[in-house]
Amino acid sequence: MTTDQITYLVFGIVLVVALVFDLGLMSKKGQKVTIRQALYQTFFWVGLALAFFVFMWIEKGEGLALEYLSAYLMEWSLSIDNIFVFILIFSAFGVKEKNYGRVLLAGILMAIVFRIIFITVGVALVEQFHWILYIFGVFLVYTGYKMFVAKDDEEFKPEESKVYKILKKILPLVAHDGDGKYSIRIDGKKFYTNLFVVVIMLAAIDLVFALDSIPAVMGISRDKLVIYTSNIFAVLGLRSLFFLLRGAVSKFDFLQQGIAIVLVFIGVKMLCEKWINQVVDKQIQVIISLGVIMVCITGSIFYSLFIDKKNARIKADESEDIPDDIDVNI
Numbered sequence: 313m314t315t316d317q318i319t320y321l322v323f324g325i326v327l328v329v330a331l332v333f334d335l336g337l338m339s340k341k342g343q344k345v346t347i348r349q350a351l352y353q354t355f356f357w358v359g360l361a362l363a364f365f366v367f368m369w370i371e372k373g374e375g376l377a378l379e380y381l382s383a384y385l386m387e388w389s390l391s392i393d394n395i396f397v398f399i400l401i402f403s404a405f406g407v408k409e410k411n412y413g414r415v416l417l418a419g420i421l422m423a424i425v426f427r428i429i430f431i432t433v434g435v436a437l438v439e440q441f442h443w444i445l446y447i448f449g450v451f452l453v454y455t456g457y458k459m460f461v462a463k464d465d466e467e468f469k470p471e472e473s474k475v476y477k478i479l480k481k482i483l484p485l486v487a488h489d490g491d492g493k494y495s496i497r498i499d500g501k502k503f504y505t506n507l508f509v510v511v512i513m514l515a516a517i518d519l520v521f522a523l524d525s526i527p528a529v530m531g532i533s534r535d536k537l538v539i540y541t542s543n544i545f546a547v548l549g550l551r552s553l554f555f556l557l558r559g560a561v562s563k564f565d566f567l568q569q570g571i572a573i574v575l576v577f578i579g580v581k582m583l584c585e586k587w588i589n590q591v592v593d594k595q596i597q598v599i600i601s602l603g604v605i606m607v608c609i610t611g612s613i614f615y616s617l618f619i620d621k622k623n624a625r626i627k628a629d630e631s632e633d634i635p636d637d638i639d640v641n642i
Contacts, residue, residue, distance in 0.1 A: 316537065319371055323364065323541055330360055330548075344409050345555040353552030358388075361545040372537075375595050379533035380542055382602040386532060386574065387546030389609040390525045392564065393571055394518065395554050401513050404470040405506040411492055415507055416551045419514025426519045427526070427543050434526055435536055445582055448527035452579030455524050460572035475516045479509055518547065524575065531578035532601055563616060570612025577604050 313321070333356075345353075361384055369377035398416070401407075407415060437444050470476060479485065483504050490496040490505035497503070522543075529539050578601070581588065588597065 449582030456575030
């Protein structure tokens with residue numbers, strides 16, 4: 313067996329064992345996931361991804377391992393951005409908390425299948441037509457700019473999305489969860505519940521996000537193994553990350569700007585690759601990319617938390633300045 317075949321085999325075995333462990337031992341049907349459980353599951357998936365990084369370092373060398381780590385961190389940070397949209401979808405369709413885990417799992421597994429197809433097509437196109445990378449670069453710069461200047465009131469509305477409108481046209485839907493079922497029968501006719509709609513929307517929305525993330529990963533590495541593994545590990549960690557961050561993700565007000573800067577950086581790097589390769593060693597490029605990703609993402613998260621605390625302190629000070637004896641009734 314070649315080194316690539318061994319690496320793919322190990323990745324496949326680890327993936328199957330991890331899914332069985334996560335679903336069989338760490339998750340129970342209909343059970344609400346606590347913050348502690350979500351934290352353990354997040355440590356589990358991130359630890360597994362980092363363990364694979366060590367394996368890549370041993371099997372494939374330092375260069376490819378660092379490319380994988382950069383790509384994984386890129387995908388992982390974009391996953392945090394996905395979670396806010398997932399929360400909106402759950403809220404819009406009234407999904408009960410006990411069904412969160414099952415619905416997320418089904419949506420994520422579908423998303424993985426779609427991503428594998430998307431990556432395969434994307435890699436084949438790049439191998440056949442290298443100039444497509446320049447289109448990807450322009451797209452990333454444009455997307456990053458739009459993301460950076462986007463206003464808070466430009467909120468995604470699941471009920472008004474094209475995916476939901478198409479589902480309403482082609483499928484008979486009911487406006488409830490069918491007591492935890494994806495489909496029910498009424499007078500002998502099959503109808504699909506809100507849970508089914510949410511699963512399809514999660515997979516579709518993740519595919520939309522993949523339009524940004526997969527070209528971004530290709531800007532970091534052209535290696536198929538790196539692109540596949542970094543994507544799949546990041547998507548598999550989405551479920552636990554959702555439960556861990558669903559109450560705090562709204563506090564990351566500037567995360568979007570951090571991700572936007574990274575997308576613009578990678579887009580510019582793709583557009584200028586020919587000239588960059590002449591003056592900067594490939595290994596150094598990977599290290600620089602890794603540094604930019606880590607600084608932008610962690611910086612935007614910490615800055616968001618700092619601003620949030622600062623605003624809370626200002627509000628507290630203002631409330632203390634109001635005398636207690638003032639009659640506020642009009």
